[in-house]
Amino acid sequence: MTLFKVYFIGFTCLLLGLLITGCSSVSLSETRYYLLNNQQSIKQNMAIVDTSISMKKMVVLSINDLPEYLTQPYLVMQMADHQLHYARFHMWAEPLQQGLKKVLLADLNNESSTTYFMAKNNNIQQDNVPTLFVNVDYFHASSHSKVMLSGQYWLSKPGEVKQMIGKPFYFELHLEQDGYPHSVAKSRGLISKLAEQIVKQSSLEIKN
Secondary structure: OOOHHHHHHHHHHHHHHHHHHHHHHHHHOOOEHHHHHHHHHHHHHHHHHHHHHOOOOEEEEEEEOOOHOOOOOEEEEEEEEEHHHHHHEEEEEOOOHHHHHHHHHHHHHOOOOOEEEEEEEOOOOOOOOEEEEEEEEEEEEEOOOOEEEEEEEEOOOOOOOOOOOOEEEEEEEEOOOOHHHHHHHHHHHHHHHHHHHHHHHHHHHHHH
16 A cells, blocks of 8 residues: 555545544534423413303413523523533523413413413503512522422402512422433423412412
8 A cells, every 4th residue: 555545544534533523513512492381281271261261360470570590591500509500502492581471371270270360461451450470589400400499479469569578489309310301391390380389379369
């Protein structure tokens, strides 16, 4: 084999190696987007809305502004007691506050057979309708293989002085798998737990 052929084969192998490495790095750094909501929960919510809304009590859902660290588009991982990590290549497909509202509305209406929860709309007269305020303090995964959701909620009726302190809630679920897709799915389950607690504890207040 001539020296030229040896160099040519070596150069070709090197070039192929660089191409493979480059493709791998592009694949690893590909940005992935996540939704809290899914088609199945939307279908369930639509089926419930079809049942006699006029017979139900109306409640407006208002989710307060999220903490600054949750307004970022990146998924968050708590690494230590006072340290948070942003997953730069794992992002929410829509603002988290908007996603939370969609999912919580779906779950609240799924849980309650007597109350219809609707989004706050500044273009519709809703002054005479009770408002359910939800304040989220923490909503993220942790390096201890769990996801958590905590905050407060309170029901404000027309004519009453608006409350500033609500009923606290805290939920966590353990992760059985690695990866952000699994943590997002588990985080979705936390909101269902919150909706269940709200409907159970607020049912008497809404009736009064």
